[in-house]
Amino acid sequence: MTVVEPTGHLPAAEPTAPSTAPALPSTPLERRYRRLLLAYPRQYRATHGDELLDVLLESAEPGRSVPALKEAWGLLVGGVRSRVAHQATGNVWVDGLHLAVTAVAAANLAALLPYAGALPVWTLLSALALLAVLRGRVRAAVPLTLAVGVKAVAIASGEQPFDVTLLPVHPSWLADRALFADSSPFAVAAAYAVVLAGLVVLASVPRPALRARSWWWCAAVLAAAWAGPAWMAEETSYPLGLPRMAVEAAAFGLAAAGCYLARDHRWALACGIYLLAASGQLIIHVEQLTRQHLAYWGVLVVLAGWAAVAPFRHRRHCLD
Template structure:
């Protein structure tokens, strides 16, 4: 950079690096000149213009194809994991979670239980059908009702002894889903393809929650297998990312980085893995959402690699 560059210009150039490279190439110098004119005589960018640049960078990066794909995949994974949880637990109630002596009372109220178990699937189904605003409205209603019940319990004294940290962690997925749906509605995002993959995950997610209910009841925590599972996921993610980053020698990159990721996953301490990955057995949808997102990203990456010709 030229020594004649003023401190203001140098700092604005650093800020403009937040913008996507394509936008900087097309409009960077023009935008820089405008900012220097607006803040002429200053040594530091004004707070107003700094916030404008940050907001512009966020908006532009949210509209890039890679970011859009990543966020819609994450949103879909969260919706599947959180939406299928009540249905899975309802299925578990009627297939082993309740003692035989208590089944008559459960059977007597089965319509209400089934409805309550299936209702949380509504935002997911609306999202997969392309009705993003409907999904947003339904998610907002469900979150409001859930938080309202919690507040009523606290005010009535029924919520004594609740761990605030655990409660905040429990509300994190639905709040994150609501935020992503709001962005999706604004940017007119749609569910990622192939849609059949995501529709198939609905019954699979219900069965997964049923299975974790069984495992949790009988204390089956297969901690020895966790490093292998995490290693495989780390290998697949790292290999696909590296294959996109490196144009040449893709097969070698996939194998090499994949083995490295597998070893890295294997060497992570068991205690750390049990305390993170196995949280799914405690009824938290986030680990299942991560698993679904990794599977979807891996499938998308492999599909892109299969369609692209190999570089010479």
């Protein structure tokens, strides 16, 4: 038993020799549980991973080497839910606006990327602007976005600011039409104006309030820049690339799922702003729209609407 000294302090514990007992080899079941736990964020695993693993191993049936299907599914869903909840932190409006600005800036870069050979400097500046937005450095992104936006609008208008550019700007293998051949200066200006307006608002937010975004946005830019296989008639005046549609539908679907799991509107706000920025092209070509255009836009509107109403769902149980 420990004797308390008159001073009220416990006596110093004697140093113990480090344990030299060899670690027990992990079983196949433990290794598979550890792989499933990778679905959870790293911080969660560092805090609760060992405890959760012990519970899983103790409750497993004797002799089992593979987790039960229901148990594995529960771990995966719980990990995704935990990751979504981890993202749903900070001010909803600020984070949602930052997401929207990131998405529209990525779309602007994707529009220029197939023409990087003819516009290397402006494509690089657009990429630097997106990089600044991704890292939360919105003040640095403002002049970059403004310069690229002025150049893009000028090309769409047939003007020559800053430098002389051979018009029309022909694409690389990523696209099959000249730059802004099926667009309007007003639609191009609207997309950059949305980004600039969002950056100005975000510039008034303290730097720690903006988080760094995922590098997966760069992969989304590359996918959206590719015109992809032809799936519309050649005479269509406003063709939509299949990869771009897939990227947008996947992003909106993930946003709706995030709103559903976290009961948070930040992803719905981002979807709404992106739809506002991208609607200019459809409005300009309203007389040439086909059923494919309407179906594509309808999918985005439905997903955005689901994202908006999903946070209001009722709880089914206390842990939901």
